[in-house]
Amino acid sequence: EKVFAVFGLGTFGYEVCTVLSSKGAKVIAVDNQNKLVERIKDDVTQAILMDSTDEELMMSLPLEDIDIAVIAIGDNIEASIITAALLKKLGIPYIIARAISDIHGQVMKQVGANEIINIEIEQGRRIANKLIAPFILDHIPLSANQSLAEIRIPKDFVGKSLHQLDIRKKYNINVLSIKRTKTSIDDHGNPVKEETALSPKPNDILKENDIIVVIGTDKDIDKLKK
């Protein structure tokens, strides 16, 4: 059972804490803003109001229990760097830290962070890739010439069966799965999306917005573009 310590409860750090907790991990959440510590305390193992650049206060944490520390402090570069240096000094085995620039990331590694994430760069890259090839949702190269891809089905596939479409012969790709999203309404009247993965049967009729998971060459996958 891993114990995580998250320093900084901005939107990013807060989400890290709540997702980790929802998956059963032990989470120690730290921030020097009272309202954030108060808001999270029922959702984590321990919520602590403190300045993570204060060495004495840091030494009062249950350090021997902490497996992984996440530094989720963005704008305050000084606090981010000092927090990393202290965690390293106090022997925390693994430190993953947010960096908001290349030089910030470099310094974080120099003072002891094992891993750096720049969330704006990662998201910028992800969004740009999604905008450029909107029909390809995921792309995993399997070998020099074979890939797995999740693709939104072209409009002219809607209402036809896999057998009718004869995809393997016509497009030279193998359909491993069909993903279909169903939207229902929860008790508060909010739309809830539910995605189901179905094994592809020859007489299944494809529906609008279906996603097919396929294996083939990149060239053949591209040919499916709407």
Place this chain on the structure above:
Amino acid sequence: EKVFAVFGLGTFGYEVCTVLSSKGAKVIAVDNQNKLVERIKDDVTQAILMDSTDEELMMSLPLEDIDIAVIAIGDNIEASIITAALLKKLGIPYIIARAISDIHGQVMKQVGANEIINIEIEQGRRIANKLIAPFILDHIPLSANQSLAEIRIPKDFVGKSLHQLDIRKKYNINVLSIKRTKTSIDDHGNPVKEETALSPKPNDILKENDIIVVIGTDKDIDKLKK
């Protein structure tokens, strides 16, 4: 050939612009900070210094050409909202906008944004999932009981061949691919990582840090945990 207009050249917006440009898209980059416009101008089709909340200036943009607008303004919620409202009013067909809170996202949709991204929440979720199951790098459900997963190989697989490991019989999963990362040094002395995807041959020896792409049930995939 799609034309993108990106408003806001912070780290996120800047990355969106450069990745889109590197993939051959036409990019109009807008910001009201001169140094950011100057820095990006050689990497995009057009870089414009302007306040995107100014309706007259917005009308001077090549609006009929723009297919997709990306609003990459974070902290300045007012500017973000006004920019979306103007782009909607001026008939831009698709608007994707960054939101830094749920209410900000809701308002952006109300004033005309087609799609919202909260980069801190998405990254928080992604990092937490990666921390909880570090050996599983990607997980794609294929049907009710089959998934595709990218997994870091357990330590005791290192130095053995697929034939020796007899993975299909012993673990009941199918290896589709091996991903291996090679680190070389570029002309500036910086480490450059290169990932290759290899088709799995029975006598290939697995190396430390290899990633295998497998198909199997979630239960069988979990059993591979180090």
